[in-house]
Amino acid sequence: MVVLGIAVLVALAGQVAVLDLLKQLAYLVLGLLLPGTLVHRLLRGVQPSWVADLALGAATGLVLELMAWAAFTSVHLQRALWAWPLLTLLLLLDRTARGRLLARPTQSWGHWPVIALGAACALMVLLTYGGYLARYPLPPSGASYYPDLLWHLGLVHEATRSVPLLTPQSTADGVLRYHWFSDAHIAADSLMTGTDAAVVLLRLWIVPVLVLVVLLTAVLAQRMSGRPWVGALAGWLVIPTVSYTFWPGTVDALDHLSPLSPSQVFSSALALLLVITLADLVRATGRPGRGTIAMALLAALATSGSKSSALPVVLGGVGVAFVAALVLRRNRLLVLGIGVVGAALTAAAYPVVAGGDGGSRLHLFSALSLFPFFRQVVTPDPDVSTPVVRDLLHTPGIGPVLLVALLMVVLLSFVRLLSGVLPFFQRSLRSDLAAWLTAGMCLTSFVPFLAIAHPGYSEFYFLYGAVPVGSALWAWSIGELVGDSRTRARAAATSFGVMGVLSSIAAVVVHRRPAPADQAAQSAQLWAFTLQVGLYVLVVLSLLAAARVLRRPGRDWLLPAAAGVVVGPLLVTGLWGLGEPRDHEPSSSDPQLRSLSQAAAWIDRNVPLYDVMATNDHCLWGTGTDTSCDAREWWISGLGGRRVLLEGWAYLPGVAKGAYHDLALYALNQAAFTQPDASTLGAVRARGVRWLVADTSAGPVSPDLAAVTDKVFESGTVSVYRLR
Template sequence: MRDLAAFGAYAGIGVALPGTLLWRALAGGGRSAAEDVAAGLALGYAVEVLAYIPARAAGVPLLVLVPHMIVIGTFIAVPGLRRHWRGDVAKERMPGWCAWALAGVVGYLITWSTLHLYRVPIAGAYVDMPYHLALVGEIKNHLPPTLPTVLGERLSYHWFVYAEMAATSWVTGIEPTTLVYRLSTLPMMAAMVVLVAVIGRRLGGRWGAGVAAVGVTYFLFGPVLQEGVVFPSRSMFTAWASPTQTFGALLFAPVVLLLAGRRRGWVVLALLLLALTGAKATFLPLLLAGLVLVLVVRGLRREWAVPAVITMVCLLVAHLVVFGRGAQGMAVAPFATMRALWGVVAGVRMPELASVSVGPLVVLTVVHLFCLACVWGGVAGLGARVLDPPVLLLVGIGLAGIGAVVLLGHPADSQLYFLESARPYLSIAAVCGVLAARRQPLVLVGCMVVLGAGAAVVASAVEVSGGAVVVPYLVLGVGALVLWRRGFVLAVVALLAGYGVPASVREVVGHVMPDEERRERLIPKGALEAGRWLREHSSPGDVVATDLHCRFPGWRLCDSRHFWVSGFSERRVLVEGWGYAESTQSRTELFVTSYLGVPFADPARLAANDAVFRAPSTENVRHLARKYGVKWLFTGINPELGEFARLRFRNATSSVYQLAGR
């Protein structure tokens, strides 16, 4: 209860309040109080992160509070600014039914979080959660940051959300574990729902358009043409698994909101874009693509050229400063997404997958685009409205997201985050297209949805092989072509959406069904206790060595996504897990080998590290201490180490040793 109260107070008073005041003063505010608070929360996060970085670098992390205190004090002291506390009394009020609808979506997301995260023990949570925790610990104690699980390796990663969590931990005293696994992304998720609705309302002209945009964004997915084979349209349900995506999406939404309105708010725009440099790598390229499309189609205009220049500068800052020119394995690799999918469809494995011909990949790409059209086919109804610059911006963002999925490749399929980042804006554009083509018989539109859903059910029920599964779609496709030629665009869009209804219902219901899956305990029961003991009895600059590298020690292939030693101890480890290191991702050959099969980049270091645990001796322990500055050893039960290092902590599963003379 104490953590909830502290978190709520800080998120509300320390972040959202000053952000809302700045949003109203510098950006002119929005059309509703909900818009002001949601956009203000995003702006507050941006200010917080940009303040925490120099504060932590100076060794005084609590200085992060200074900008917020200055903002609140200034808006109290200056008479001309006091009006921003209550906002514009003439603002449009969100209708009650709309507020309840959005509250229902937020409630759904909380229910999903409760069932699939809160009820799950930390030891059985998603594989990346300890990685997020380790990065929070790193940025809580060090700037500039390095990869905490590989001593000395540059952190070429979007890490600003971890700076936000670290700042929150410093101010509130809440454990990073609680923030990562329970609290931090909740307000981000809620504010994102509101902002999608607000942008939809602004471009669609009514609150119903905003609610519809939220519905498409969160609950409409492409059809499943073959069980087990999913043509990705992505979802917004990575909120906990990828806090970087959640944080970046929230910061990006008010940028689009500003660009979609008449008031630019250049200072606010610059702050948000600067925060996006390290929030998530996908958003700035998408924005630049959308702005370039507007400039090409509508001509060189200041209100669009200036944001394009700012975005380009921020993109260069991200590439050179945040990522250090690293790409984390992302590469130009046309049809990489479809190549991975072909491996599932045809049962082809690496390295044979790398030599698959282009023919089937092109076919799968066409099918994938068809599945995306089932979600966002409404864009076809925009007609002449597509030339409206704000709508054109959304279309450009969407096309860039789809293009990235087709043209880029990554060892862990991270190119799909481009499509997820574009999802809200494709959804808003699709809703605007439906509204533009709405003067068509509603009965016909409803029948098309039912026919499309029926075709999808029939296709999934018929046990056939090969291309026969698409027969129901082809039959109705002929009718759709006739309707299209007669100008019934909305009816065709409804038919396409109908194709995705059964899969969407299964997906939506599945997210709020109790998860009965038994998760294997991959983190020992006493690991958290041992890690926290080490944190309390060591200094942030101390280096730890461990022989824990592989999530599944018995496997022939080492899954090196092992991060909980660093995560629980908040200490840098000589070598723990290297699966997400730039030195690993950059050496991975797409479709030749998995990045999980790439060995550690420095074999000599790994050998010296592991020798201490496998064959401890005075010489190899001294070597580790002198060459790498190791002060602590974290392992399981290894009594032989007691002859060469001092045992300081032990429970049923974990031991912590301190090197002699330390």
């Protein structure tokens, strides 16, 4: 209730209307939690605890909602989507199933684990408010929005119109090829509650799903370990979104739970549902239940279209689990079957709902060039045309220490994924296929991260997708090391606290220091960091060596102490996020942006939902005929919510940065504004265009346009014309 109260206060502080908030709460309970819990119980029975029962039920509700949305929208009954949860209530009419559906969990997590997990959820809500809700005002406004938010908002509006989705930012490109399931969920929320899509995207949907990710991470850890406090620890470990900071004057943000990527957050919840179900399957000693298999298949289908990197990460874990199954001689055919089905789903999803590759290619260590100190030491515009990033190995005056430092930063930033090595050394995990499944996800996610280059550095999403699983595996490992010993528990808690304090002091000291300006100072900073990490590793290895040498009763506290040294700073970096600035902050109110927002509001109110518009505004900067164009201008399809013949094209499959692939269509589109004769306007009208949106700040607009069309709106540099 405390978490719910904080979430309500956060929503009200974000200027959400009370009626919209009440409708959202009813939607979450009646539209997701209730039907999802009923169906999950029907397939798998009541879960041991209320935490697991409700968290898995909510995640199942997300899967069912996608299916209901697709069914209702395909027959143009999406406005009646609010009625779909009523269909699940029919399950209660079956006398055989009624007992399973109405059963109550029999196990309790206990007061302190529940309080600790609730505190973690509350922290997640507060981090979301400070890093997202408070930074992006509701439209219309004069603030700038992170471009991806407007891209997703355009897809949300499109999801209220059709299935499969067309490409609202470029109707000429037909059916959208992108991982849009998160947008379908937000659209379903808007359709069922009647709340404006922008309010749902910018305020209402994100907090429940982020809290669900924390809960599912806790459920995964508790399920594997059998200890509720381990689940609460995992809930805390998954939250930190600020990584280890060592370069003076910078803050390294970790975006594995960033609201700026709705697909990443949504896929995390669905992937966790899948991993929890698969863990139960690979652990089965007898014949797996049909309901569990059905649940795994449904979760895999939903995960496949939520993020193109999500299912491949799970498949990496399945592959490692299969090798372990061969060694352990257990469930080999089952794990092989899971891998085959998963690979088939991945292959089937890629050409349909897994686009957004945007010019990805094989390129070693490209991801390392994103880190701030690489941009300061080497170049702000990295050259990735060579097999390895230029100057990464032989930076003048610095040498290969730069590569070593970068790899160290990756390992420190993603220390949660280092849990992938634990089953190799920890006997209690080594014989458990669920441990190899989760460890495999952590380890194999580094392969595409280091081997793929994406213009927007989307290779990071492979690591982001494995962070919740790595958090659960670390917590499980610590739970096995501590066991029921109070001595080991005190040792782990002490090392957690000491490392938390030390890392906080180090972060404050480093952050306040000015960034090194000359090459000598930069080189010294890199060497100092490398030596510090070496000392850090030496401390951990010393504790492990001492634990092995001093194998006597009373000395077994050294192992949990070593684990606390490794992951202890994470518990503090979660709190850092409350006071640290974030990237992508919107600028202060701008008259030009306010004109765009007001025009979008007029379009949303006055242009029919299915009409197509044309615009001369395509690029955030540059021009649409050369490689200088950053084609992420999406305010008409996003804020206005209408389809556009050709708006921004940056996220079309195979497109990265530069000119549009169909130069003839681009020329015709621009001619409608610069040479609006009868032939040109007739040609764009033949392509379905009914409205023109002209922005004189984006390019020249002929004064004759008003004579051959009906000018219906004007604000600043933006005018809207209706074709006759």
